[in-house]
Amino acid sequence: AQRVTQPEKLLSVFKGAPVELKCNYSYSGSPELFWYVQYSRQRLQLLLRHISRESIKGFTADLNKGETSFHLKKPFAQEEDSAMYYCALSPYNFNKFYFGSGTKLNVKP
Amino acid sequence: DTGVSQNPRHKITKRGQNVTFRCDPISEHNRLYWYRQTLGQGPEFLTYFQNEAQLEKSRLLSDRFSAERPKGSFSTLEIQRTEQGDSAMYLCASSLVGGGHNEQFFGPGTRLTVL
Numbered sequence: 096a097q098r099v100t101q102p103e104k105l106l107s108v109f110k111g112a113p114v115e116l117k118c119n120y121s122y123s124g125s126p127e128l129f130w131y132v133q134y135s136r137q138r139l140q141l142l143l144r145h146i147s148r149e150s151i152k153g154f155t156a157d158l159n160k161g162e163t164s165f166h167l168k169k170p171f172a173q174e175e176d177s178a179m180y181y182c183a184l185s186p187y188n189f190n191k192f193y194f195g196s197g198t199k200l201n202v203k204p
Numbered sequence: 205d206t207g208v209s210q211n212p213r214h215k216i217t218k219r220g221q222n223v224t225f226r227c228d229p230i231s232e233h234n235r236l237y238w239y240r241q242t243l244g245q246g247p248e249f250l251t252y253f254q255n256e257a258q259l260e261k262s263r264l265l266s267d268r269f270s271a272e273r274p275k276g277s278f279s280t281l282e283i284q285r286t287e288q289g290d291s292a293m294y295l296c297a298s299s300l301v302g303g304g305h306n307e308q309f310f311g312p313g314t315r316l317t318v319l
Contacts, residue, residue, distance in 0.1 A: 099246075138207075139247070139295070139310040181246045189299070189306040190260045192237070194246030 097122050099184050101195035108172050109203050116167040116198045118156075118182030128158055128165040129183040131194070139181070142167075152176070172202045206230065208311035210296050216317045217286055224282045225314045229298030236279050237308060238271055239295040240264065247295055253279060254301070286318045 100119045108114055120126065130142040143151045145158040145165060156167045165182060182195040209228045217223050229236050234255050239247035250269070251261045255276040265271075268286075273279040283290055293315050297308040 101246075104244075138312055139297075141307050144307075183246075185306075189235070189301065190252065191249045191262070192239075192247075192308070193249065194239075196244065196246050 097126075097184065097193050099182050099193050099195035101180075101182055101198050103198045104196070105199045105201065107201040107203060110174055111171050114167075114169045114172045114176070114200065114202075116180050116182075116200065118165045118167065118195060120163050120165065120182070120184050122163075122184055122186075124186065126184045126186060127189070128156070129185070129192075130154070130156055130165075130167050131181040131183055133179040133181070135178070142180070172200075174202045174204055176200060177202045208296055208298050208309050210294075210311040210314050212314060213312060214315050214317075216319065218319050219286060219288060221286055222282065222284045223286055223316060224280055225294055225296075225316075227279045227281070227296030227298075227311060229278070229296070230300075230309055231277075233298035233300045233309070234276070235299045235301050235306070236273055237297045237299075238279070238281050239297065241293040241295055241313070242291075250281075283316075286316075288318050291316055291318045 098121045128145040132142040133139045154169045179197050181197045184193045211226045237252040238250040241247045251271050253273040268284045271281045293313045295313045296311040299306045299308045
């Protein structure tokens, strides 16, 4: 069965510290992986997707097919990064999306 | 605002009543998705449309739920005989498929409370 697991409900770090938000998945095939972010009182929005290999707002994520992981990383957290982060998976044809339960990132001053 | 809009933003209803939500996607987007999100969980996929065709439905979508996108533009999600377990945030998202891109743009959601 398809599943996306985000083991941490809450992650608190100090400003300037490195951040890693974990995401593991199970899927019988080659999925597309995404990270979505929801800032306070804002809509859910796409942060990055693995096929674009971009760095958005200093965040990167590498797809590790062997470990079936897609962890989100940032070397130096900023207070404005505080938000809810969701890892998501989709089949190649984007006919459905599976979201993890989310990790709340709190960056302290 | 040219983003995805959803109406109403909040709906309180009594158990057993029917409710209908509307989603207006970004105008040129050909795909429209419905999700349900409960407290402490991520969005759960319910169904999606490509233009007016409903191509995928989750097992979560019981026979009390029906969705339509009659002209390939706005969509409605109806819940009949609501139950307290239907209380959730209902999210709509739209995307333009093609060229390898499928970024979903989400609406603000409709929060349903069933008393």
